Amino acid sequence: MENTLNKLLSPILLVVGLAQVVIALVMDIAGSKSEIRGAMLVLGIVLFFIGLYLVPTQKHHRKIVYVIFLFPLLFTFAVTVIIPLVLGICYSFTDWTGIKFSNVVGLSNYTTMFKDPAFIWSILITFIFVALNMILINLIGFLLALLCTSGLKGGGFFRASYFLPNLIGGIVLGYIWQFVFNNVAIKMTNNISWLVQSKTALMAIVVVYIWQYGGYIMLIYITGLTQIPGDVLEAARIDGANPVQTLFKVKIPMIASTFTICTFLTLTNAFKQFDVNMALTNGAGSVPDFMGNYLSNGTQMLALNIYNTAISKNNYALGQAKAVFFFIILAIVSLIQVRVSNKKEVEL
Numbered sequence: 332m333e334n335t336l337n338k339l340l341s342p343i344l345l346v347v348g349l350a351q352v353v354i355a356l357v358m359d360i361a362g363s364k365s366e367i368r369g370a371m372l373v374l375g376i377v378l379f380f381i382g383l384y385l386v387p388t389q390k391h392h393r394k395i396v397y398v399i400f401l402f403p404l405l406f407t408f409a410v411t412v413i414i415p416l417v418l419g420i421c422y423s424f425t426d427w428t429g430i431k432f433s434n435v436v437g438l439s440n441y442t443t444m445f446k447d448p449a450f451i452w453s454i455l456i457t458f459i460f461v462a463l464n465m466i467l468i469n470l471i472g473f474l475l476a477l478l479c480t481s482g483l484k485g486g487g488f489f490r491a492s493y494f495l496p497n498l499i500g501g502i503v504l505g506y507i508w509q510f511v512f513n514n515v516a517i518k519m520t521n522n523i524s525w526l527v528q529s530k531t532a533l534m535a536i537v538v539v540y541i542w543q544y545g546g547y548i549m550l551i552y553i554t555g556l557t558q559i560p561g562d563v564l565e566a567a568r569i570d571g572a573n574p575v576q577t578l579f580k581v582k583i584p585m586i587a588s589t590f591t592i593c594t595f596l597t598l599t600n601a602f603k604q605f606d607v608n609m610a611l612t613n614g615a616g617s618v619p620d621f622m623g624n625y626l627s628n629g630t631q632m633l634a635l636n637i638y639n640t641a642i643s644k645n646n647y648a649l650g651q652a653k654a655v656f657f658f659i660i661l662a663i664v665s666l667i668q669v670r671v672s673n674k675k676e677v678e679l
Contacts, residue, residue: 344382351375416658423652429641432648440652448622450653452629453636454660456533457602460632463537464544464601469593471541472548477578479549480556490553494546501543505610508539512611529616529629536630539607544600548593555589556582591672598668602661605634614639633657 352375355368380399423440425432444450475493479486496504512535513524525531559582567577583590608614614631631639637657641650 341382341385344378344385346382348375348377348379348382352379419651420655422648423655425648427648427651429645429647436648440649441656443649444653444656448624449626449628449631450636452618452621452626453631453633456630457604457633460533460537460604461598461601464540465594465597467537468541468545468548468597468601469590471545472593473552475545475549476552476556479553490550492546493549496543496545497547499543501606502610504539504543505607508535508542509611526612526615529618532612532616532630536604536608536611539611540601540604543607544597548597551593551596552586552589555586559585587675590675591669594672595665595669599661599665602657602664603634604632605638608632608635609638 351371355372355375358365358368358371380402383395384399386395422432424435424437426434426436475489479490479493483489499507509526512526525535563581563585564577567581572580608630612630614628614635616627616629618626618629628636628639633653634657637650637653640653641647644650
């Protein structure tokens with residue numbers, strides 16, 4: 332009886348639910364002002380999945396339940412990541428104004444951005460910034476992790492203290508350190524601020540970013556170090572290994588996967604650096620002669636350059652083309668880094 336009822340209800344609910352979803356979307360695209368669009372869309376989705384759940388098939392019923400429970404996550408991911416990515420790639424080939432586009436311009440936006448010396452410079456200093464941060468943050472984070480796991484008295488206090496800067500927002504952090512560089516540092520050194528010249532300004536951004544992010548990486552290394560079996564370390568000590576030998580021959584090889592995670596995080600986050608760059612220098616800093624041009628945005632990294640192109644200069648299509656190129660760079664570099672790190676893990 333129940334199986335017969337399910338056979339009757341399931342197709343009805345599937346059809347009615349799907350029809351309501353389609354009608355609601357058509358009303359939205361057509362610009363309808365009706366207040367029932369949202370309710371129809373939600374009700375249609377609910378009815379569709381109830382009908383899907385009632386499909387009288389034992390063989391695939393568990394898979395159907397999995398799909399129903401995963402749908403909210405998959406739908407959110409599609410709406411916030413996949414669809415914007417696809418639309419963004421499409422918009423990069425148009426004269427998009429942020430609201431609409433009139434013409435398809437092909438590769439015009441891409442050729443324009445590669446003719447811009449400021450954009451080329453932003454790519455260059457972004458790679459420099461990423462390289463410095465990958466090395467320094469991982470080195471400092473690992474050394475702090477060794478300190479905090481060495482049995483030193485007050486280890487919990489040190490962990491909290493080192494991690495605290497990571498809780499401060501990048502914009503706030505940038506303004507705090509801007510005050511330090513523009514006031515305290517000048518009075519202490521009787522010199523000009525680090526933020527005036529592009530070379531020292533970039534190093535100032537590196538210092539602030541390490542101060543903010545080093546504690547976070549430290550916690551990941553601490554997690555890896557504390558998971559090393561105690562009997563392995565005891566065996567190394569009995570065999571006569573000194574602390575340095577234990578570090579390089581036992582600890583580092585056993586947390587190789589932790590190094591992979593930390594290098595990946597520092598790589599991707601350094602590439603996407605925006606808030607500290609904006610708050611600390613806003614891209615300012617002179618570059619006297621780069622590709623035959625004088626540049627006044629010597630510390631403007633890639634993310635900030637894209638933001639300024641789209642928002643400040645109101646050129647959304649060009650900004651979108653730069654964002655697509657940025658995505659390609661980040662994807663390629665990340666894949667190479669993970670592949671190299673995994674290979675090193677096997678070797679260790």
